[in-house]
Amino acid sequence: MSIEAISKLTARQRDCLRLVLHHKQSKEIGRELGISPMTVDNHFRSAIQTLGVSNRLEAALMLASYEGDEPSQRLTSQPHPVVSPAESSIMASSSDIGDGQREMTSALREDQVPYRTYREASFVDFPLPVPTRGKPRNDLSIAQRLFWIAILIFGMGLGAGALLSGFAALTNIALALKH
Incomplete structure (x- = not known):
């Protein structure tokens, strides 16, 4: 591990790498830091190149081991x-x-x-x-989605049945008045 390489990382690059260890994607990291996901990815590319690793997880693990793997590490830009x-x-x-x-x-x-x-x-x-x-x-989970689909189908069937029943009742009343 190169301490010199880690010291070259910017505060934003460090923030992005810390959030990788919290299993966050670029969109979530961008939302949390107030930057676009493309900017987050640019920070990752620069950090990966600076540290000489192959992916963002390796870079995040390297930073965590350098910082003493403190789980409650505050983000510097917050x-x-x-x-x-x-x-x-x-x-x-x-x-x-x-x-x-x-x-x-x-x-x-x-x-x-x-x-x-x-x-x-x-x-x-x-x-x-x-x-x-x-x-x-x-x-929603898949089971919850299927539950709501079933409820909606049941409700639509019930509504259609009530509508047809109403039309049948009106037809019977009209025929009774006609005779």
Whole structure:
């Protein structure tokens, strides 16, 4: 391992390589760092060339071993936390809050956590096939997708049956009035 080569890496290259060890793809890394996926890939290419390795994983592992493989390594380009360590004990637990609010409440004190109604709390974990405020991405499993397809087919059949039944009833009423 060349310490000189690692010292030539830029802060952004190091940030990108650290996120590789968290199993993130270029799109996710770009979203987290506020840069495009192409820029992330350019950082990877430069880092791979600088370190003389064959892929991004080798480069990330080399950086991790150089830095002492500290699992909670902060990204250098991200701001410091809003809450001081002394206040962190009074922060709200993010386990009882929906996915969309976790990032927002991680830096809030307990009295600043948004109020959740019973309705919001009851539907947080129910997988819907449409994007919601709490879950903007479709992360349904194959079984959940098949379940929703079956529900939609059943609902459409039920609706078509009700419509045909209504037409039949109207036809019977029209025939009764005619005679």
